[in-house]
Structures are given as structure tokens and as C-alpha cells.
Amino acid sequence: MKNNAKAIVFFDLDGTLLTRDIKVADSTVKAVKKLRENNILPIIATGRSLFEIEHIMQHTGINSIVSMNGQSVIFEGKPIFSNDIDPQIIDRILQFSHSETGIPIAFYNDYIMRISELGEPATKFYHYLQQTIPPVDDKIHYQEPIQMLLLLCESGEEIYRDVFPELSFVRNTPYCVDVINAESSKAFGIKKLLQKAPLQNIPTYAFGDGFNDIEMFEIVDHPIAMANAVTPLKQLAEFITDDNNHDGIVKGLQRAGLI
Template sequence: MDNFIWKALTIPVTLDKKIDYKGAFNLEPNALVFFDLDGTLLNQHSQVNPEVASAIHQLRENGSMPIIATGRTNIEVDEIMEMTGINSIVSMNGQHVTFDGEEVYASVLETAVLDRLKEATNERNEGLSFYSNRLIRCTRHNELLEKAYNMIHSPIPQIDESIYHREDIHMALVLAEAGDEYYHREFPELFFIRNSPFSMDTIVKGGSKAKGIEALIERLNFQNIPTFAFGDGRNDLEMFGAVKHPIAMGNAISDLKNVAEFVTTSNVEGGIITGLKKYDLI
């Protein structure tokens, strides 16, 4: 496959050739089903329940394609992908898309912008993490950072303040309990998503899970295939607008439930299985 990379805030690369995907289905999939992870596909321990993993395998056997759509980076979900058999991912809130192990879309934060963002967080005595598709690094260790990563049962990243000069960074994480308005005002070229009481996902303005999903569908020429999405949080709002059938978990925020076609049970009450059965996907 030819690599297709969109460097955000620069000129986008156009794609002349679409992928003719047959894959394990031997034909086009019956449906594309996108799954958020935390609070959706994962349980309260950030793990996939065995019965949910079994449902995902059944989904594939029935001819549909499961795809992860998460705020996490690729290296954080290896075990999840192995357990579920999912091999495609829209990661870092749509900033990096991998299909069957091949990169098909990427949005990269500019080094100069990250210089300013790091300076701002340092001045405010706040932390900053950098996310590439293969590693996570941070500017400092403190209690707030530990709370943010412990909340999603993720390892504490190593400190490396200059990693973004050597790696393409697709997403940053501002470690702060407040100050949302400050960052929105001072960095209009960025989009900040409050993902927990301790941190904000930080991506290029105009970026979202929806952007990554749309790039994937366009690249694979799957415009006429039914699309579904399961989610629970604020970073799933745009994703719900990019699919035909948005499904909110029972534990989802009210704003998401209000735009959902169907509200299933919670992530710890078999919500994924209930939703898939509702639409006869399993």
C-alpha cells in the first residue's frame, strides 16, 4: 500500500489511488463498526471482558469490520487488539489511522506550536505529554500526571522534553485540572478536549475521530457501507456525526445520549453485546 500522510497545518497530500480491500471477508464488509475504548469497549479495569471479545470475533465472522476509535495511541492498545482480533485503529482522536497494519492517515502537530505549548505549561507549573504512534513521553512527573494515567490503568511515561524534535507527534496531553479557557484563547490553532478531571487531549484544530474515520472510509472506498459507532465521552461527539448509526453507552455523557440513535446498557453491563444484537450484527 502507498502511504498517505496528511501533515496538519501544511498542504494535504491528495490520494490518486484507492485501496481495493477484500481482506479476510473475500468481499466488501457488511458494515464498519467503530468502538471507543475507555468507558465503552473496556470495563472499569480498562480490560476487555471475555464475552465482549467473543462478540467482536463473532462480528468479524458475520462479515462486519470492527475498528477501534480512541484517544489512546497505538502502543497502548496492542493487547486489546490481540484479544479482540481487531487490526485497524483510528487513534489519538483521529490523528493517526492504521488499516491492517498500514498507516493510511496522519496529522502531525508543528514543532513550533509544541515549543509554545511546552513553554506555557512550564510557566503554569503544569505538565505536558507527547504522543507519537510508537511512544509516549512527558515533561515532568507529578501527582496529577500519576492520577491521569492511573485512571486509565496506563504506565507512567518517561520524561523527555525534546522528543517532539525527533518524532512526529500526533497528539499532546495537557496535565491540568483547570485553565481550559486559557489554552483555548492562547492556542487557537489547537483543539483541547477535557478527557478527565486531570487532563486535556490536544490535537490540531479541526481534528477529531470523525476526521480520521472519514479519511479511512475515503481511502478504502467504503462510502456505501453502513457505519456504526459506540462511544461514551465528549471526544465521541464528532464521531457520532460521521456514522449512520451512533450508539451511546448507558454510562455516556448526556450530550452524547442526546444525539445517539440508540442508548444501550453501560460498558459493565454488556452494552456492546446489547448494541450489536440490537442491529443484528451478531
């Protein structure tokens, strides 16, 4: 499809492609299939890792993803870019969390998830995602490349921004803050995908709802916000579709003339 794609559509997951109960609506699955029939390329752009959402990709038939807020890019099942966090920086943030804030850390790449410690913050966050709590291993970055960290907290991330200017901190849920290299974002990963696939000079669309979608909305041709989106994202949108629990994806694709 990459040689004759008429358009590209980037989909955020939580609050966008996924309903409130962390599922893909049947209407959305049918809409994605219709996109492919229309030679339009669907791509997931998410804060999550590949490991977390392989079942969603299989269910929707989407095999390209900008994951971990642009830290990793897979196109048609093949890795084409990754942006690892320096292990020495991970050591520093672990030490700072241990000595100054008490905030636990989660470690992510495309294939694993680990946490620095068990406790209420981890329980709340993974219950919110309806996921099993990952194993504890605060030395995983010595054995595996890590592309994203999470601060498992409901508040208190502001101090990290001053202490770690080489990192970017974006609150993605009420219970966690995504931590990635400072130059990264969904937009950064999308640019890498368009360059390396290659997929330049093709109209781009994006659906999203959260703060980590802002940079993505700023670079695509047609940003479309969900009705449940945060206000700053709505202000960047070409139009606002219905929410993620009321066929917002289908209605938005129809209004954009893509299906």
C-alpha cells in the first residue's frame, strides 16, 4: 500500500481508537477495513509500547505503529527507527526518585515492561489500564535498551522537568507521566516514519484526545479531535468528532471523506 496510498491516518489509542472499556468498537474495526479498501493507510500513534497492544493491532489489522510517543517506529511489521534513553540518565532519575520524591519508575521498550517497585502507584496505574502489573527489575536498563520511562504518580512531576532538561515529561493518564528523550514526540516519530518508509507528499490525518497528541496535531494536514479531548487539542483541530464511546472515529472518517 505504501506506493499508492491516497492518504495516511494516525490514530491515538486511549480515549481515541479505544473505548472507555479499553476495547476497539466493532464499528471502528469496520472503518479501518474500509480505509484499507480505499487505499488509505491506518497507523497507530500512541504512548503505549508494541508489547502492550499487539492484540489491538491484530484485531484492527493495523501493522504500522509510532509507539512510546515517537521513540519507536514500526512500518508494516518491520522496525525502522528507535530512540533509546541513555542508561546513565536512567540511573540518575532512579536515584533522584529514590532519594527525593519516592515516585516509582516503569521501564518500557517494544517487548518488555518492568517497574522499579511494587506499591499503590503501580497498582492504581495498571488497574486503570486493565493490565497485569509488570515484574520488578530496576536494573533492566543494563540488559535491555529502554525507549520510555513512566513516573507512576498522580502529581509531583514538575520538579523533574528542572532537574532533567534532557528528558521530556508528559502526563498521559491520571496515574502516570511519560518520560522520553527531550527531542522526541509523536510528531518526531511520524517525521521519521514518513522519511524512512518513505511516505512523503501524501495527505496526513490524525485523531487524538490528549496532551501527548498536541505535537502530532501541529504537523499533520488534517487534525481531528475527539469530543472527549483536552481543550488545547480541540483548539488545534480542523473539526471535532463525537467521543470515543459514540463512534467518534467512524463519524470523523466519514466527515473527512475518507470512508
